[in-house]
Amino acid sequence: MILRTFKIGGVHPEENKLTSEVATQVAALPQQAIFPLSQHIGAPAKPVVAKGDKVKVGTLIAEAGGFVSAPIYSSVSGTVLKIDKAIDATGYLQPAIIINVEGDEWEESIDRSERLETLAAHPELTPEEIVERVKRAGVTGMGGAGFPTHIKLCPPPTAKAECVIINGVECEPYITADYRLMMEHADEILVGLELLMKAAKVEKGYIGIEENKPEAIRLLEEKTANDSRIEIVPLKTKYPQGGEKQLVDAVIERQVPAPPAIPVNVGAIVQNVGTAYAVYQAVMKRKPLFERYTTVTGKRLAHPGNFLVRMGTPMKNLIDACGGMPEGDNKLLAGGPMMGKALMSADVPVCKGTNSITILSGDDACRKPVQPCIRCAKCVDACPMGLEPYLLATLSAKQMYDRAEQEDIVSCIACGSCQFTCPAHRPILDHIVQGKAAVMGIIRARNAKK
Numbered sequence: 001m002i003l004r005t006f007k008i009g010g011v012h013p014e015e016n017k018l019t020s021e022v023a024t025q026v027a028a029l030p031q032q033a034i035f036p037l038s039q040h041i042g043a044p045a046k047p048v049v050a051k052g053d054k055v056k057v058g059t060l061i062a063e064a065g066g067f068v069s070a071p072i073y074s075s076v077s078g079t080v081l082k083i084d085k086a087i088d089a090t091g092y093l094q095p096a097i098i099i100n101v102e103g104d105e106w107e108e109s110i111d112r113s114e115r116l117e118t119l120a121a122h123p124e125l126t127p128e129e130i131v132e133r134v135k136r137a138g139v140t141g142m143g144g145a146g147f148p149t150h151i152k153l154c155p156p157p158t159a160k161a162e163c164v165i166i167n168g169v170e171c172e173p174y175i176t177a178d179y180r181l182m183m184e185h186a187d188e189i190l191v192g193l194e195l196l197m198k199a200a201k202v203e204k205g206y207i208g209i210e211e212n213k214p215e216a217i218r219l220l221e222e223k224t225a226n227d228s229r230i231e232i233v234p235l236k237t238k239y240p241q242g243g244e245k246q247l248v249d250a251v252i253e254r255q256v257p258a259p260p261a262i263p264v265n266v267g268a269i270v271q272n273v274g275t276a277y278a279v280y281q282a283v284m285k286r287k288p289l290f291e292r293y294t295t296v297t298g299k300r301l302a303h304p305g306n307f308l309v310r311m312g313t314p315m316k317n318l319i320d321a322c323g324g325m326p327e328g329d330n331k332l333l334a335g336g337p338m339m340g341k342a343l344m345s346a347d348v349p350v351c352k353g354t355n356s357i358t359i360l361s362g363d364d365a366c367r368k369p370v371q372p373c374i375r376c377a378k379c380v381d382a383c384p385m386g387l388e389p390y391l392l393a394t395l396s397a398k399q400m401y402d403r404a405e406q407e408d409i410v411s412c413i414a415c416g417s418c419q420f421t422c423p424a425h426r427p428i429l430d431h432i433v434q435g436k437a438a439v440m441g442i443i444r445a446r447n448a449k450k
Helices: 127-136 177-184 186-200 214-223 244-252 273-284 315-321 378-382 389-397 401-406 417-421 428-448
Strands: 032-036 060-063 078-087 093-101 163-167 205-210 230-235 268-272 291-297 305-310 330-334 356-361
Touching: 032 078, 060 093, 127 186, 127 273, 163 186, 163 244, 163 273, 177 186, 177 214, 177 273, 177 291, 186 205, 186 214, 186 268, 186 273, 205 214, 205 244, 214 230, 230 244, 244 268, 268 273, 273 291, 291 315, 305 315, 315 356, 378 389, 378 417, 389 401, 389 417, 389 428, 401 428, 417 428
Parallel strands: 163 205, 163 268, 205 230, 291 356
Antiparallel strands: 032 093, 078 093, 291 305, 330 356
């Protein structure tokens, strides 16, 4: 088996895939569901319901708030309690719709059967109709930033798509939601890939999977053995292989230039396996995006597992289903240990981008004392974007934003490889993230004046 990988940087954190063989279970419905209006990159959604309104599972509750935006649908049936603010994964109070759950009544337009629908059986589906259904269903990227999927399928005139790459890498430690999805819904994912290929008007599709998931590689290779258009690409286990630019490099050996360049500028449209599954459901089952696969994990968690969970469900409900928060020091993360965000509260709801709830306990939950930089350059060697993290961190800390922009801080993908590999335990990524946000603000202000 020939294994590919990206060429620059990368690290090998302990995998800790504690839940890889734990079959997905359906999470219980919450008593109250919370729907933040900002669940994706771009403009927040705008409420179309009011206090006292009755909703069903699949009812539109907020419409897209701009070109780069996506609608939000209720994952529960019940009564709108209020439109207020609630704490989301950012740690800030954000506008949200709060619904009291009453029963489980679904919109009749949703096909709830388990019958597999194939693209061959639906020749009426044009590329434009596929994109429209994806847009209408509120599908966004489900592996990271949450970019509205329909926009990726409509690249600018200056770029031409040549292939669709499905990200089945799941390189982040602990998380196994994508792996379980591939093992349990491979057929639907493949139809989702075909739909994405037709929407993008390309004839080639790839699914990249790391070698630490041999059963998924074997299963998908068997199912695509007679389809020359789709290639399963085994990859070396290396973090952050799931990054868009790293995956494009590994799969088709093309390097995506610095921002504002995106993968389609070198011919690739990249989507997560969860997104491919959501596209299948949106197009073939007319099912909006209101539930997702999520891993709940941690070394001291009594019963870590994988869940099919309705969005809006408080994370506390899932933690309780796994035996509750462990005793002692814990750090609660939305996501994994490399790129996840530390949370102040377990009442934060599951959203479109919540692929994992990770609980680090004991020593893993505490940072080690910061030491002086020893100029070892390990952070430079580890950076998958070819940057100089030690320098960007220093420039950010000193608020030297003009120089930070010159040193290409906007290319940082916040993977955390630099901070992970630093023997002095310096908060390199923390400084860079703050500096990048400041530089991006400066760039936006400058462009607004043009």
